[in-house]
Amino acid sequence: MKQANSSLETGKVQCPVCKSNEIGTYFQNCTDLLYQHPGKWRLCECKKCNIVFTDPVLSEEELLSYYPENYSAYNKKRSDNYPVLIKLLRKAVRFPYTIRFGDLLSLEPPFGKGRLLDIGCGSGLIMKQAIEQGWKCWGIDVSPFAVAKAKKNVPEATISQDTLEGFATETRFDLIYFSHVLEHLHNPKENISKCFNLLAPGGKLVVTVPNITSFEAKIFGKRWIGFDVPRHLIHFREDVIMQLLQESGFCKLKLRPAFFASSISESLILLLPEILRYKVLYSQAARYFYGLIIFPASVTYLMGNKSIIEITVQKPYVH
Numbered sequence: 001m002k003q004a005n006s007s008l009e010t011g012k013v014q015c016p017v018c019k020s021n022e023i024g025t026y027f028q029n030c031t032d033l034l035y036q037h038p039g040k041w042r043l044c045e046c047k048k049c050n051i052v053f054t055d056p057v058l059s060e061e062e063l064l065s066y067y068p069e070n071y072s073a074y075n076k077k078r079s080d081n082y083p084v085l086i087k088l089l090r091k092a093v094r095f096p097y098t099i100r101f102g103d104l105l106s107l108e109p110p111f112g113k114g115r116l117l118d119i120g121c122g123s124g125l126i127m128k129q130a131i132e133q134g135w136k137c138w139g140i141d142v143s144p145f146a147v148a149k150a151k152k153n154v155p156e157a158t159i160s161q162d163t164l165e166g167f168a169t170e171t172r173f174d175l176i177y178f179s180h181v182l183e184h185l186h187n188p189k190e191n192i193s194k195c196f197n198l199l200a201p202g203g204k205l206v207v208t209v210p211n212i213t214s215f216e217a218k219i220f221g222k223r224w225i226g227f228d229v230p231r232h233l234i235h236f237r238e239d240v241i242m243q244l245l246q247e248s249g250f251c252k253l254k255l256r257p258a259f260f261a262s263s264i265s266e267s268l269i270l271l272l273p274e275i276l277r278y279k280v281l282y283s284q285a286a287r288y289f290y291g292l293i294i295f296p297a298s299v300t301y302l303m304g305n306k307s308i309i310e311i312t313v314q315k316p317y318v319h
């Protein structure tokens, strides 16, 4: 595995968006806090376009080894079979968010039914929900674990192990769901343009990314869960992602926080080893902290917590 090198000092680091060499340091000595893979990375900031990115850049093959089989997105399960009490508690946790921002992802009109592409489909939960509501679904994921699970969970969908760059189809989609994926990819500009080309005129893109200008990011610093080094390659500010989408030809429809109530408890777990001087086993500590902090954390949405942002944009009918 690559280690952080002195590429910044030698001036070889290039912005992945505007290709400028005017690069500053955002954070030094970042490590894989979630899975403790070896290595150190630096977060760099482009002085020209303000994008923040992880350096050194790992190849797609190298990056795959940083996604273990127990990576959370590959193991999401449906909540249908949860006990009634758990279902009620989940609703209660979401209540502050829904009274301010409405439902979580709604696949009903104004999105309507049609062809949906889920990029980074994980275990296929969104496609399952969409198919039940009358959508025809396609899904891609780079992980063989995720693709195997999604094919089992959603046999009706067309699922392939593919990158967005490598995904070739004649189909044009009415909705592309691109949630918690763009920050994992090397070329944000090219990937947003690819989404634009894959959409039918009037088609919509829902993109969800961590927002480094949020108060959570400021409070937790490099131990904020949204940085997730080295899996997150690009770290977006709200205005930077919006500008990238608009430069690709999209029109803005909506920007709101995405619901992710466990982000505060997960960041606290990542912070704990520094405070308590011992290592907290992530999976065990997560359950405890999640239960303890989830209700006060959910109230932060009423106060405008935008640690993760969900942006809905539309491809114009004529451009």
Ligand SMILES: [Zn+2]
Residues within 6 Å of the ligand: 015, 016, 017, 018, 019, 020, 046, 047, 048, 049, 050, 051
């Ligand atoms: Zn740049």
